[in-house]
Amino acid sequence: MAAARLRDLISQQGRIIVCPGVYDGLTARIALRDGFDCLYMTGAGTSLSRLGMPDLGLATMNDMLANAGMIASLDRRVPLIADADTGYGGPVMVARTVKAYIAAGVAGLHLEDQVLAKRCGHLLGKEIVPADVFLSRIRAAVIARDEMRAVVGAAAGDIVLIARTDALQAEGFDAAVARLRSAVDAGADVAFLEGLTSLEQGRRVCALLAPTPVLLNMVPGGVTPDISAEEAREAGFRLVIHPGVLLSAVFEAGVAASRELRDTGRVRTLVREGKAVGPRELFEVAGLAECLALDKMAGGQAYEGGV
Numbered sequence: 001m002a003a004a005r006l007r008d009l010i011s012q013q014g015r016i017i018v019c020p021g022v023y024d025g026l027t028a029r030i031a032l033r034d035g036f037d038c039l040y041m042t043g044a045g046t047s048l049s050r051l052g053m054p055d056l057g058l059a060t061m062n063d064m065l066a067n068a069g070m071i072a073s074l075d076r077r078v079p080l081i082a083d084a085d086t087g088y089g090g091p092v093m094v095a096r097t098v099k100a101y102i103a104a105g106v107a108g109l110h111l112e113d114q115v116l117a118k119r120c121g122h123l124l125g126k127e128i129v130p131a132d133v134f135l136s137r138i139r140a141a142v143i144a145r146d147e148m149r150a151v152v153g154a155a156a157g158d159i160v161l162i163a164r165t166d167a168l169q170a171e172g173f174d175a176a177v178a179r180l181r182s183a184v185d186a187g188a189d190v191a192f193l194e195g196l197t198s199l200e201q202g203r204r205v206c207a208l209l210a211p212t213p214v215l216l217n218m219v220p221g222g223v224t225p226d227i228s229a230e231e232a233r234e235a236g237f238r239l240v241i242h243p244g245v246l247l248s249a250v251f252e253a254g255v256a257a258s259r260e261l262r263d264t265g266r267v268r269t270l271v272r273e274g275k276a277v278g279p280r281e282l283f284e285v286a287g288l289a290e291c292l293a294l295d296k297m298a299g300g301q302a303y304e305g306g307v
């Protein structure tokens with residue numbers, strides 16, 4: 001199951017797991033086709049694509065859960081790490097969130113120490129909750145995981161808990177590392193120092209928290225300098241998420257295409273590898289062939305004549 005697979009991946013010393021950020025069915029399918037070992041569901045992308053709103057704590061648990069469950073269902077062999085923001089409330093709510101993510105097939109999630117009216121970690125003016133409130137979120141997550149493991153078994157129930165701190169901006173490096181250390185002591189599996197501003201900080205947090213795996217968040221145009229997967233691996237990181245990889249690409253291409261239609265009254269046919277891209281080619285990335293095969297295997301005749 002996906003949670004066990006993710007645990008196996010993060011236990012491999014000296015290896016870096018590169019997770020593309022996805023936020024809907026199409027972006028998830030694109031990344032799955034490219035064979036990544038693990039996907040990341042971005043909350044920012046979920047908020048933008050499902051609500052048409054910025055990453056300001058507006059997506060509810062149900063918005064996030066529905067998106068994560070759909071993405072996790074596309075290929076159960078590939079683990080999905082999903083953003084769980086603050087856990088969406090007090091300890092009881094955090095526990096509900098963790099249980100719901102496990103039941104939806106999510107393999108890992110991250111919980112942070114921002115106030116409920118949170119914002120993207122790369123924006124200014126972040127406010128964080130006291131360290132003991134953050135710890136109560138992590139403890140609630142650990143309790144929920146233990147309860148679910150007893151019910152659904154370790155392979156699915158042993159969701160990877162990633163503790164994220166946003167304390168670097170307001171309280172500095174040492175306070176942020178102290179928060180991560182207590183979260184790990186409380187049962188978190190992975191540490192995530194949000195918004196680090198240099199590779200050197202990355203090296204230090206990995207060394208200080210070793211052997212706990214540490215996650216790097218690479219946000220294009222954010223506060224963290226550009227760090228390659230190899231540089232991150234060498235610095236000691238075990239995971240790197242790229243929340244914006246598909247979001248930025250879709251934004252850029254979408255803006256250009258929309259303007260072109262507005263200005264010329266036409267839409268150009270996309271050509272890839274010398275072939276026009278029509279609906280069939282788009283549906284192929286989303287499992288068209290598998291759907292037709294299943295229908296046939298079950299004795300359905302709807303697509304006998306082809307599509």
Ligand SMILES: C[C@](O)(C(=O)O)[C@H](CC(=O)O)C(=O)O
Binds near residue numbers: 042045121
């Ligand atoms: C990782 C993150 O929580 C996300 O929603 O993907 C965001 C990224 C972003 O806003 O681009 C973050 O707070 O860093």
